[in-house]
Amino acid sequence: MTDLVRLSLSDGLATITLARPEAxxxxxxxxxxxLYECVSGALGDAGTRAILLEAExxxxxxxxxxxxxxxxxxxxxxxxxxxxxxxxxxLALATARVPVVIAVxxxxxxxxxxxxxxxxxxxxxxxxxxxxxxxxxxLTADGGATWLLPRLIxxxxxxxxxxxxxxxxxxxxxxxxxxTRVVDDAALAExxxxxxxxxAAGPTAAFGTVKRLLADSGGAALxxxxxxxxASMAEAMGTADxxxxxxxFLGRRPAVFTGR
Numbered sequence: 517m518t519d520l521v522r523l524s525l526s527d528g529l530a531t532i533t534l535a536r537p538e539a540x541x542x543x544x545x546x547x548x549x550x551l552y553e554c555v556s557g558a559l560g561d562a563g564t565r566a567i568l569l570e571a572e573x574x575x576x577x578x579x580x581x582x583x584x585x586x587x588x589x590x591x592x593x594x595x596x597x598x599x600x601x602x603x604x605x606x607l608a609l610a611t612a613r614v615p616v617v618i619a620v621x622x623x624x625x626x627x628x629x630x631x632x633x634x635x636x637x638x639x640x641x642x643x644x645x646x647x648x649x650x651x652x653x654x655l656t657a658d659g660g661a662t663w664l665l666p667r668l669i670x671x672x673x674x675x676x677x678x679x680x681x682x683x684x685x686x687x688x689x690x691x692x693x694x695x696t697r698v699v700d701d702a703a704l705a706e707x708x709x710x711x712x713x714x715x716a717a718g719p720t721a722a723f724g725t726v727k728r729l730l731a732d733s734g735g736a737a738l739x740x741x742x743x744x745x746x747a748s749m750a751e752a753m754g755t756a757d758x759x760x761x762x763x764x765f766l767g768r769r770p771a772v773f774t775g776r
Contacts, residue, residue: 521550523557528565528716528775530558531709537573542581543627548601555605559612565775566716567612568708569635570619579626579649599658602627606660610634611731613724615715619708621701625649630659633668633694636727637715639708641701644686646694648677667734668693719757720775 522533532554534541541547558564571577585594609616609631618635625647632638632646650657657678665674669692676682686698699707715723725748733741752758756776764771 520547521554523554525558525561525563527713528563528720529568529709529713530561530564530566531568531570531712532558534569534571534577537571537575539581540575540578540623541571541573541628542578542584543598543602544581544584545598545601547581548598548605552601552605552608555608559608559614564614565720566614566712567609567616568619568712569609569616569631570705570708571621573622574643575622575628576620576624576644577626577628577631578623579628582653595655599627602631602659606630606634610660610664612727614720615723615727617708617712617715619704620644620646620695621704623647627659630657630661630664633664634660637711638695639704639711640686640689640695640698641704642686642698643701644689644695644698645683646677646689647681647683649681651678651681665694717773719755719761719771719773721755721757722752725752 520534520536522531522535524531524533532551534547534551536542536547543551555567558567580595580598585591585598615636616634618632618638619641620632620638621641622643623645624632625645626649629646629648648657648661662674665677673682673692677684684692684694686695689695690698729741729744729748732744736744757771757773760773761771
């Protein structure tokens with residue numbers, strides 16, 4: 517692990533911070549390797565109940581480090597290696613057993629857009645802008661963009677971003693459904709941490725099941741989804757969190773969940 521991405525864990529919240537601000541958190545091999553190690557570390561810790569992904573500097577992530585792969589002796593092999601490694605992190609976050617909160621300021625472009633889109637709750641500062649950006653350098657899309665964006669903002673908006681280089685500002689991204697909501701830049705970091713901490717204090721085992729149900733719903737028939745919901749409700753009812761939540765409701769007191 518390098519200092520390009522940092523991981524900290526406190527009170528059930530794993531915070532992953534992209535820390536290459538001088539380069540717009542552009543993805544080189546060292547950064548994507550460190551990102552995957554941090555994501556794996558967060559998910560491998562039994563104490564993790566939510567993840568916050570944030571970034572230092574003016575930009576969230578400007579995408580791949582063009583200087584790095586354009587100067588490589590085998591640029592095709594280099595970019596395949598880079599994309600595969602990025603995709604491991606995107607898949608791990610998208611399928612994580614816990615909710616993922618992402619805070620985006622400035623540019624989220626290329627693979628940085630895919631990374632931003634894979635969260636469960638995405639807060640954007642008013643400075644945020646979202647672009648696929650690949651067309652400008654003659655490349656196709658990665659970072660899960662061709663799977664995530666049509667599901668979040670629709671096929672037509674995705675096509676315009678891909679073919680006409682449309683860039684979404686924060687308000688447009690919120691209107692289309694790419695981000696959850698927009699906050700002032702100065703409040704972004706604190707708002708994201710507060711929200712992530714609130715989620716981490718909730719019934720996160722149940723949240724993880726809801727996350728799985730939502731992910732599976734796109735390819736499921738209604739009857740199958742109803743069956744899955746009924747089965748998950750019965751399973752959840754046997755957890756400590758459900759017992760605590762029920763007792764707290766009946767006792768008219770705040771629940772204290774443990775994620776179990």
